[in-house]
Amino acid sequence: MGKSVAIIATGIGKTFSMGKQTVTALRDVSLSLPAGTLTALTGPSGSGKSTLLHLIAGLERVDSGNLNVLGNQVHACSAAELAALRLREIGFVHQDFSLLADLTLVENVRLPLEATGVARDEATTSALEAMARVGLRGLEQRFPAEVSGGQQQRAAIARAIVGNRTLVLADEPTGSLDSKTGSEIMDVLAQLRDEGVTVVLSTHNPANLSHADQVAVLHDGTLLSFDAIEGDTA
Numbered sequence: 234m235g236k237s238v239a240i241i242a243t244g245i246g247k248t249f250s251m252g253k254q255t256v257t258a259l260r261d262v263s264l265s266l267p268a269g270t271l272t273a274l275t276g277p278s279g280s281g282k283s284t285l286l287h288l289i290a291g292l293e294r295v296d297s298g299n300l301n302v303l304g305n306q307v308h309a310c311s312a313a314e315l316a317a318l319r320l321r322e323i324g325f326v327h328q329d330f331s332l333l334a335d336l337t338l339v340e341n342v343r344l345p346l347e348a349t350g351v352a353r354d355e356a357t358t359s360a361l362e363a364m365a366r367v368g369l370r371g372l373e374q375r376f377p378a379e380v381s382g383g384q385q386q387r388a389a390i391a392r393a394i395v396g397n398r399t400l401v402l403a404d405e406p407t408g409s410l411d412s413k414t415g416s417e418i419m420d421v422l423a424q425l426r427d428e429g430v431t432v433v434l435s436t437h438n439p440a441n442l443s444h445a446d447q448v449a450v451l452h453d454g455t456l457l458s459f460d461a462i463e464g465d466t467a
């Protein structure tokens with residue numbers, strides 16, 4: 234049985250202009266990511282990792298090439314279509330958690346559902362489920378400042394999957410964490426992958442690559458290599 238493909242990039246490019254200067258953030262990148270796999274994007278600072286995640290998320294638009302995300306030709310989508318896709322189907326996890334400080338963890342996690350018009354009770358039920366999946370049972374009523382960095386990142390991951398969204402994009406999700414906590418967060422993401430979620434993350438940490446099904450190495454906006462990781466045994 235062939236796996237379905239979550240993301241297909243074909244020759245995508247992205248340039249930023251700042252005044253008279255232009256920066257080529259991505260150049261002719263092609264890759265295909267099967268659904269239900271974990272992909273690590275790696276490469277030095279400035280190599281284009283965040284830009285690629287932002288393009289997949291629909292936060293930025295490609296300048297050239299084709300990009301298909303979950304069956305949507307996002308290079309051809311309107312801004313409204315992109316926003317709807319992002320809200321309904323894509324979760325984004327940042328290095329710095331970006332939880333709202335004045336909301337409890339469960340209130341943070343249910344926000345994306347409330348934003349799509351889901352009733353509060355139903356959103357809360359889904360948020361509790363998502364929190365249980367990432368190991369946060371019992372901490373639902375805490376505020377972000379009352380839990381550890383690792384627990385805040387788990388809450389950010391719960392917010393990314395709430396409502397059974399199946400694509401999680403994580404930009405340096407372990408970058409603010411100590412190595413033990415970072416490794417626990419990678420275990421959470423790998424477990425979600427095992428449950429069928431498609432995970433794409435960027436990382437500087439070589440230890441994180443062992444969790445990946447495939448590793449894309451970027452350098453100066455070019456895809457240097459894209460390799461499946463074989464025989465990753467526990």
Ligand SMILES: Nc1ncnc2c1ncn2[C@@H]1O[C@H](COP(=O)(O)OP(=O)(O)O)[C@@H](O)[C@H]1O
Pocket residue numbers: 249250251256257258276277278279280281282283284285
């Ligand atoms: N919004 C932006 N405006 C101008 N330049 C940008 C912008 N975003 C990224 N870049 C540039 O694009 C290149 C790739 O950046 P980025 O994708 O953030 O790399 P990485 O995440 O691998 O560190 C860098 O040269 C960066 O300065």
Ligand SMILES: [Mg+2]
Pocket residue numbers: 282283284404435
């Ligand atoms: Mg980055």
